[in-house]
Every structure is written in C-alpha cells, then in structure tokens.
Amino acid sequence: MKLVKKPEVKPLRPEFSSGPCAKRLGWDFGNVVKRAFLGRSHRASGSKYQIKKLIDLTKEILEIPESYKVGLVPASNTGAFEMAMWSLLGKLPVDIFAWENFGLAWANDIIQQLKIEDYRLIEEDYGLLPEITKLRDGCDICFTWNGTTSGVRVPNADWIPHNRDGLVLCDATSAVFGQKIDWKKLDAITFSWQKAMGGEAAHGMLVLSPKAIERLENYNPDRPLPKVFRLVKGGKLIEEIFSGETINTPSMLCIADALDSLEWLQSLGGINVAISRADANFKTLQCWLDEQDWIENLVGVGAHRSNTSVCLKIVDKDFLNLSNEKQRGFIKYFVALLESEDVAYDVSGHREAPPGLRIWCGVTIENKDLCDLLPWLKWAFESSKIALE
C-alpha cells in the first residue's frame, strides 16, 4: 500500500459538478442583481426587451440559423424537451437512440407515456454509443447529443442524412457551448442554463427549425396538452414565445444571470473559444488519465468521449474485486474526502451510472483548477484504500 503525500496546492474553485456547473471566474452576484428587473412585471417593456436580448444573444453565440426560432420555456431542459416531444411526436414512427440516464428517460416518455406504438429503441450500455447509423427514413428521431451521465457524445451529426422526412429531436443540454452543434440537421433542440453557461436552473431553451414549426402548425396530436406545453394557437405558432414573452412567469433574476453568462461567452470570443476551453480542459484530464494505472475514461472510443461531462471508472484490481455495493461505498468515501478538503465538490458519477467519478470540464472551468485537482484524486484514492481496508 502506497501512502501518497498530500498535495499542497488546492484548486481555487472546487466546483466540478456536472450540473449546476461552476459559475465563471469573476462572476459577481451584485452585477447580476443590478441589472435584474426585480419586483417588476415580466411583461413590462424593459423585462421583455431583456428576454428578447437573451434570445438574440443565444442565437448569435451559438450560431443558430436565422430561420430557426429560439424560445424561453418553463421547467428547465426537461420541460423544454418534453414540450417538444408532447407537441411534435405521434405523426411518424420514432427511432430513439439512448445510452444513459437521460436518453432512457426520453425513451420511457415515448413508450410508456406517449404510447407511440411504432418505435424502435436503439440502446447501449454506459460508456458506449449505440449504432446511430441504424436510423430509419420516414421516422422522427430522438437522441441526447452528449450523455451527461455516461460521458458519451455523438462526434457529429454526419449520420443524419440531409432532407429526411422526419424530425430530429435533440437534447443538447450538456453539449451546447462545449461542442459544435450541427443545427441544420436538427429540428427541435433543447438545453438549460445551469450547465456550460454556469447559469441558474428552472428555465429551458427550445430551438425550432422551420420544419418543426411546420409540423406544429399542421399536426394536432390526439392528446391533451397542459398550458405550459402549448406552442400553437389557432393552428399558428405563438410567435410571442420566441420574441420575449413567456408562457408563464420566469425569474427575472435568472434571466439577468443568464444574460451575464452570455455576455461573458461573447467577450471570450464566442462559441469556438468556448469549445476550445472545454477541449483544453478535457485534454488535461485525459493526458493525466493516460498516465494512471488505477483510473480510466469510462468511454473507450476517443471520438465518443465527452469534453464536458467526463466520466471515469476505477480499474484498480482491488477496487474491481469489491462487490457493486462496496464499490459504491468506496466512491462515497472517496468523494466525501475530496469534498472535506474543499478540492472537489459533487464529482461522484450519476446514481444510474456504474460506480465512478464525473468531472465537469466545460467552459467555466479554469484549466489551472483542473491541473491542481489531479494530484488530489490520486491522494484521495490511496487514502480511501487505506481507510477502508
């Protein structure tokens, strides 16, 4: 048993959670409060102008095609994605690609709740990407661009042919601002602010292609839709949702905060710089992993490895000899130790994933913090082994 010397330098910011993720360095609550329309109606002209500005800036930074609409909707990414599924699905068969907790949640919605009869579920285990090229023509597709709980992402959207008949619904919540999204291949895309933007939770963003809008205006699904899901009135898209009016009351504080994040992303240099920062963080972590004999990326195929939600598995033989329950107990101790030293918060893998770690590497993470964290991982692992012997 090796006793590893306790590192001396701690990361300045130990927030490595995969959601809500770290705020950007220099984030200041006072600056957010100052610009927030607090105590004001969200329908006042200043509030609506701010929401519209947020929509426009989102579109600009993410390079979303001009013809696409961007709206702010309730209930975070889940609300946005379920709104899309409930409003759009049912006309055509559905191919669902799922490889971790969130993709499987959408699959469950489609099969158990929406009861779409003609569906195919193409799934894979944690760490693997399913056969995405197996998609059928003439059907809608649902998938998660970056599986936050397994650290597996699609490398691109080349597998989706141009000019298909069906719609492509994509949960992109842990991919936006970290990976290049091929918007033209997608029709309904959703995300929330608390991941790469380091924003606050509870609001969702819904991006719709002209093809999705056409479906909304011409297909009336035979199911009740709650008010918070309704995007169409009298057979026409409710345009106001995409220009500053919201379905119900949003938090003007969260909106001011999201705008603050977007302006920071813009000041960095936009989407390409945001992606490079995530890539550089991922590279730092992966290079270190390549030198370790006790821990690896959960994802074997390089092109499928997430650069935002990086999931790790322990391959130390003593750890592998433990029962699943004991492995989970070990991880619990390990991450609590990191937390007690204030070097890493919330880095346990998702409860549905195999026991392991998950370290957020998105744009708001400073590379120096990640570098300073790495020796602590080794120290905490060896210390946990000794303590739990």
Ligand SMILES: Cc1ncc(COP(=O)(O)O)c(C=O)c1O
């Ligand atoms: C890929 C993905 N989908 C959905 C969700 C749920 O998002 P929210 O909590 O914003 O509704 C998450 C949250 O981590 C996620 O990572």
